[in-house]
Amino acid sequence: MSVAMGNNRIQQVNWEDELYREIIMDHYANPRHVGDVANADITVHGVNPLCGDDLKLSASVRAGSLKDLKIHTKGCSISQASSSIMAEALYGKTLAEAQTLVSQFKAMMLEGKPASSLPPPLADAQALEGVKDYPVRIKCALLAWNSALQGLTEFARKKSKISTSVTEKTEDDVYGKQ
Ligand code: ZN
Secondary structure: OEOOOOOOOOOEOOHHHHHHHHHHHHHHHOOOOEOOOOOOOEEEEEEEOOOOEEEEEEEEEEOOEEEEEEEEEEOOHHHHHHHHHHHHHHOOOEHHHHHHHHHHHHHHHHHOOOHHHOOHHHOHHHHHHHHHHOHHHHHHHHHHHHHHHHHHHHHHHHHHHHHHHHHHHHHHHHHOOO
């Protein structure tokens, strides 16, 4: 579609790019799920030293789902928009779903999986596909997702330790506490 832009050099507007830019700017200007979760089960401090992006993620888990998820991100517009998009996508999901969504996003950014193949919860995340063309910014876009993955992995590890300590308690019951 051709559009007059008041600048003769711009004769074609790629509407998909324009829509994606608007989605990114909207998340940047109105970030979702900003704050801290009280008594969080998951806390992650993520940094991208290349750009100076800094993120704090906290989440509570109930019945295997991310009941609440909040973030504080300081940094460039890409890292902030991506954080908001991630928080919205993962909020309320089961831990397994959240992990899958992160993997699917990373596959788009790192393995060339087309944005159009992402599932509905990642509709807004498609807007970040263009960041792939700027390798130095990929870490900005990935920071929130890698931080979420770290949090999910640490939570799973902690949980398996708790079940191990339950086993130890049973042994204490058998042999008596020292
Ligand atoms: Zn950045």
